[in-house]
Structures are given as structure tokens and as C-alpha cells.
Amino acid sequence: MKVKREQWETNFSEWFRNVISRSEYYDYRYPVKGTGVWRPLGMRLRRNILNIMRRLLEDTGHDEVLFPTLIPETLIRRESEHIKKFEEEIFWVTRGGKESLTSRLALRPTSETAIMEMFRLWIHAHTDLPVKIYQVVSVFRCETKATAPLIRVREISTFKEAHTAHKTREEAEQQVKDAIKIYKKFFDDLCIPYLISLRPEWDKFAGAVYTIAFDTILPDGKTLQIGTVHYLGTNFSQVFEVTYLTPEGKHEYVHTTSYGISERVVAAIISVHGDDHGIVLPPNVAPIQVVIIPIIYGDGEEILKACRDIYEKMKKKGYSVVLDDRSDITPGEKYYYWELRGVPLRIEVGPRDLKEDTVTIVKRDTLERTTIPKNEITVFIETEFENIKRRLKERAWKWFNSRVTRSRNISDATRLLDEKKGIVEVPWCGGKKCGLQIEERTNSNILGYDIDPNLSDATGEKCVNCGGEAKYWTRVSKRY
């Protein structure tokens, strides 16, 4: 059986909404615009993904914390660039019970201001540094654009934000590099392809010195920002007066960074690996890794017993396994049901398997069917999980790379972007005016250029807008 990806590619938005709801991963019918409910399977995928992130962060010295959801208006207004950007999007709590609150409270759109307020209380001397903390929380943005489940939401329910404070610019910038390494490992483990770009000045995080972002490409050719890393310099520490005493007895401002990911990672993993049958997932994060389906004609007690044995063996091995012994639906309906839900391996046991002491295994990613001796199951699964992960990664990167092109010409670039080609790199002089004109002329966005000069250097090229000397190959895309 050949894997079909027609709906997936030609009608992605509908495919995506269909798949996440019919698979019972996520329900966006909840009656508040731009919010949704994580159902059990989606929640387990979310948890498996967050566990990878937690391990990466804690292995590199980050401690988990939890801050309040509400930020007083006076606090969030303190950093002027910050509030300017977020002001339009803040949900305000103005009443408690039947009373008006004396001062309004913001549902946090991000936590820098709340965290800096506490950093001031926690950080005194150089021995208190560095501080590296993270939390996984809901943040809220009153999006005025059209919302999309998991992608553009008003309650970001899976915001992992890390915040760090350091003695010097050098140390903080080293932390930015470390954060990028962490995120690379994270997305690599999820088999999600990405490019890393230094965002242009006009698109950096509100209050940052600079912002570096991870983008992937969804099947419709639009890019999705799936992670950001900000160097905040002393912009926040000056306003919040977060200083430390140096060994020489001087007071210096701390340098801070912040970096975050959200449920867009879940949207991305579902999007980049899926097909017309539904969800496809790397086995390391799949909520259910193996499903066992008895193929019964007449009395199936022996087959059921064989299935139960396999089930127990899988459970003992620590796999997340389901034995689907429902008797009111056919095996075919079960295939459909579990393919939609992205279970990496399906084990079928029928009369012939019983007789020949075999099982039939179907791989979700290729839908390929193999019969193997029953006593080889464990080794087969272990190996095949690695194979599936490798194949998904290869397929995703291959597709991704086919959607990244270079162009030296605005109308050519515009055509490629209109044809949903993903990311187009064009030579750019680096000037803001040219940047904004490129965005306007291509009716797209500048993502920025790669942080690796080997990849972004455009010496010898001419700016696609002004014709002057180009500095960078900058990336342009339609984006979410």
C-alpha cells in the first residue's frame, strides 16, 4: 500500500483540523475563540514532548519554577518597548466578584516582567549568578487575526519559557548559544526540520537586543516559528534594577536571556510527518507505540490468548501498548482507527499466524506489512522504532530541503513564494528600508539570515531590492 499525501499537501489547513479532532487529540469546539481542549491522547503526546524538553533543560542546569498567571499593570508597563508591542494583545482582569479592581491585572502574555521583579529580590552578589530557570505555563494573547488550533491561539497552553541572568554580556551570549544547542537537540529528537535565523531588527522580541528563531515549513508552504531565543542585554535589568555586587564591590546590571517554545511544536510534529491516513509520529513520543489486533474468525480464544501474551511482554518492556479486543467493530475499522491516531506499529495475529507461530506487523509510516516469527517481536520492535525515526527524519528533511531555494530576483522569488515553495533566500544589503520593501514587494515576511556566516554570507551578490552590495542571504516566506 502506497502512502498518500494528497490531502495533506493540497488542502493542509482542512487536513490539519480534521486530523487533530478526528484522532481525538485536541478539541477546538470549546466556546472561547482561539482556545481548545487537550484530550487524553494529545495530552500524552504533549507530555512526552515536554519530558524531552525538561530533561534537556535540567541536564544543563535549569531549575523548574512556577510564577503567578497575573501581572499587575504597573509592572508590565515598566519596560516601554515591551508593553508597546504587547499592549494590543493583553487580556485584562478588571473585576473581582462584584467589585472593580483598584488596579488592573494582565493575564501574562509572557513573563519577563514578572520574573525580573523577583530576580531583583533573589540576586544580590556575583555568587548568586548565573540563574537559569524555566516554567511551563499558559500565556494569553488576544489575537485579532484569524485563530488556528494549536498554531494561532489566544491561550497558549503549553508555553515553555526559560529565563536566565548572568554577570556579563559574554556569559549571556554563551547562554544564547547553549539554548540554541538545546533546541537543536530537541527538534532533532522530534524529527522536525528547521532553519535558524537571526530575526531582523523590526521583528525581534519586544525588549530584546536580538532574537534568534527556529522556523519549520508546513505542508502549505508557510513557515511556522517553533522556537525563539532572545538576548535581552541589560534592557530589563536596568528598568527593574536587577544588579549584583562584583567581587570588587561594584554594583553591575545582570545580562538576561529568555527562550521559549509552545504547542506549535505539537502542531509541527503532527504536520510535518502526517499523511492522508492521519497522524504519523516518531515512536519516542507517540502516546501509544504499539497496537495489537486479533484477527478472529469464529471462536478466537486461542488468538486472544496469543495477543494477551504479546501485550504483557510489550508492557513489561515498558512500551505504551494497547490490545484492541473490541468485538463490535471489524479489524479493518480498527486499522483505520489506529492509523488515524498515529500508532507507529500494528501487530496483527490471525489464524495463520497462530498456526505458523508468526505475527504480522504493519509500519505506520510506510504502511508496509511484514510477517515475522513470534519470538523475534521484541528485537524487531526495538530496531524498527529506530528505523521509523530515521525514515521520518529523512523524509521530513528531504521535503523541507526541497522547499528552500535561492533567488536573485524579486519577481522570481515572489512567484516561488506564491507557488507555496516555502523559504526563498535572496541577497540583501542588510538595510531596514530594503528589508521592508522586499517584504512588501514579495507580499511575504523576512525571517532573517542564518547565524552561521558560512550559510548567510552573500559577498559578491547584489541586494535584490536596491542592487547595492549584498551582505546576507536573507530568508523570505509566507508565514503563520
Add this chain to the structure above:
Amino acid sequence: MKVKREQWETNFSEWFRNVISRSEYYDYRYPVKGTGVWRPLGMRLRRNILNIMRRLLEDTGHDEVLFPTLIPETLIRRESEHIKKFEEEIFWVTRGGKESLTSRLALRPTSETAIMEMFRLWIHAHTDLPVKIYQVVSVFRCETKATAPLIRVREISTFKEAHTAHKTREEAEQQVKDAIKIYKKFFDDLCIPYLISLRPEWDKFAGAVYTIAFDTILPDGKTLQIGTVHYLGTNFSQVFEVTYLTPEGKHEYVHTTSYGISERVVAAIISVHGDDHGIVLPPNVAPIQVVIIPIIYGDGEEILKACRDIYEKMKKKGYSVVLDDRSDITPGEKYYYWELRGVPLRIEVGPRDLKEDTVTIVKRDTLERTTIPKNEITVFIETEFENIKRRLKERAWKWFNSRVTRSRNISDATRLLDEKKGIVEVPWCGGKKCGLQIEERTNSNILGYDIDPNLSDATGEKCVNCGGEAKYWTRVSKRY
């Protein structure tokens, strides 16, 4: 060294605030009244406690989900008893950006209404039942009484709420019993003593048929409600029209339950086990289980090496261990530092230990010091962790039981309660009027009577208020 609990008992409120902040578990200086920040150690305690709860719930068929924080006003108003009780406490979001919202959104005070709205979409036939879900979220209550960190807060940041739907009253009430079993195991594993009481009519959850609650006693003699289980009957399903098709083709309302715990569990575990040195914790949830302290005079390289060996061995065993090799503070200061933070076992290695191949171990709960051969460490720790848990449980229950008494006389009961004696059981006819008068005359609250008739039956006694025939020994306490 004798364990002191003077401050703990005579000045509990100050002791508690002191201990949670100085130990760096929780910071209530965050500038929104009734909220606070979970710092790394507190967060790890919180996580360890939640992991126990998660395991208990998932082993009994509960699936984790995550609902949005916001509930539309129309939705939360639908069940009239429910809104009547919560109306005074709801935080309302009325503005998004610079615009007024067309309809107000409540920060959920609890999630029954949001969940029923989705149950209607998810539940169709008897084969869809039972549904058993839970989530761990923030809920918000604009408390007008004085707030207290972790105990009476405006953002309950650790609300574990389970919600279930069933075909019949019998099945739902069986679930109530199962939930009580789960909570018993949970509190037993945390060594927190409790009594289980059927709350009086006038104090049940808003919208419930009945409420059963777990109460513990804090060192100041006031009770703290640490868990509740509600049978909601069809009160919510009728209003939200959640029905299922029976095998006979009839539509019936589902019977629902809900049950919850909050960060009060963390407040309780810190409160019931603590002493004048600070936090004391059962080893199974302690954020740090073992601390190793080198006792160095002059060159300590050999001692440090021995400490590092022990550290590696403990880590390999899966313990949460810290080697405190700071050179700028004395061993004595380190003792104080880690005792405050509730580390169950401290291992000291000094010159004499090095010579004699021993280590010195100090138990946090008794502050008792033992010297053992170095090669016996692992077995010692494993055994002693069990011993500490047993001792903490015994001490906590002994103290708790000494604070539960019976009285047949209002003025006697009032005196006991004024003397901070905890819970007083008095015979009660079961009438609401008498109940309210008992509350007024003792200036305390009725907690209700035990769900076990063997414990609550008061046949032959006279109601402490009206002198009529008593039915139950009902519990009275000052409470948080």
C-alpha cells in the same frame, strides 16, 4: 540533640511563613495579593507529590486532559446553585487589548461547567461511559478574607481536579468510594493524618448532591481541608444536557462526580512534619534526599574524593543527592542550611571517618547522629528512608489523635476549641437549625460526621444543642 517544636506549635503562622520563604521553597512577595512563586526546591516537592497522585489516578483509569483557563459568562451561569456560591469570588476578564470584550470571561474558579460543556460533545452512547479525566491547573478565587501563602490564595496554582461521568447513580457513588480510596493512599504515602467527613448540607460544594472532605489539623489547632470528593448526581448533566443512549435506545442523563486537591497538600506536608529547625519531609517526596558534607581541616583533597565517591554511588542508586563542597561557609552553617530545607539524611565525612573508613549520618527527623562503616551506606539509607517515613507517620498521627476529642457539652467543647485542641466531636440530632446553632455557640465550624457509621453513630446520646435524640457524632473545629 533533642528536636524542638516550640515555635512550630506556639507561633505556627509565623513559623510557616518563615520556613517556606527562608528555605527558598516559595516566595509570597510577588506583587499580586494571594499569589506566590514556586522556587526550584518547592517546585520539586510539588512535582514529587503530583507524581504520586498521577500514578494513583492513571493506575485507576483516569486520563489527563487540559482545559482552557477561561469560561464564558453564559456557561458558568448555567447551573444556578454553582454560580450563586462562586459569583462573589470570580475574577472577570473584560478587556482584550484596548477593546471591551463583547462577553465577559471568567478565570475558572473550578471547571465543572467547562467540562460538562465538552462531555455533551463527547458522550453519546452507554459505550462511551464511564469517562474519567483529570487535570492539574490554576484556578482563581478572589478571596476577600485575609490570604495566607499556600493555604488561602487567589490563584490556586496546583489544582488537581478529576471529573467522571457514569451511567447510573450506583456507578457514580462507587466512583466516589474509589476516589476516597485513592486520596487515602495519597495522604498515607505523604504521612499526612486526616479525618474523612460528610460535610453538612449548608457546606457542600455548589451544585453537589453531597460532599465528602478530608481534613487535617495544623499546629495551631485549626483544621485544613486538604481534599474533597463530590457526588454531583444529575444536577449538572440536566442543565448541560449530557445524556447517553442506553442499550434499550433511551436517553438518560449521566451521573457525575468531581474530586480535587490543591497546594494545601504541600502546606500540610510542611506543616505537620516540621520543627523549629525548619522543614522535615518523608524521603519519598523530599526534593533533595541526601546531602554530603565534607568536614575539612587543612588540605581536604582526600576527604573530597571520598565524598565524590559517595555522591556518585548515591546518584547511581537514583537518589536525589547534593555534595555541598562550598568553601566559603563552615560545616555548621551547612548543617543549618540543609536542615532548614528538610533533607532527610546528611552524610558527613571528616578526617576520623577517612581513617576508620566510616561515615557519620544525621537523621533530619530526630537529629540523631550515627557512625557506620562506609561500605554499609547503601543498605543503611534504604532502610533508614523507610524508618524515617514510619517515624514521621507515627509522630504525625499521634499528635493528630491527641487533638481529636469528644465532648457532650457545649461550653466544654467551646473551651477545648478555644484552647486550640483541634477537632471536637459532639452528639448532634442532624438538624440544620441545631447545626448552625452549634457553630454559633462554639464560634467554630461543623466539619460533618464520619462516613463510617461505626465511627459516627451516636445512638443513645443527646444532641448537644437541643437535647433531643442524637444521630451522629459531628466534628467541630476552627478552620482555615
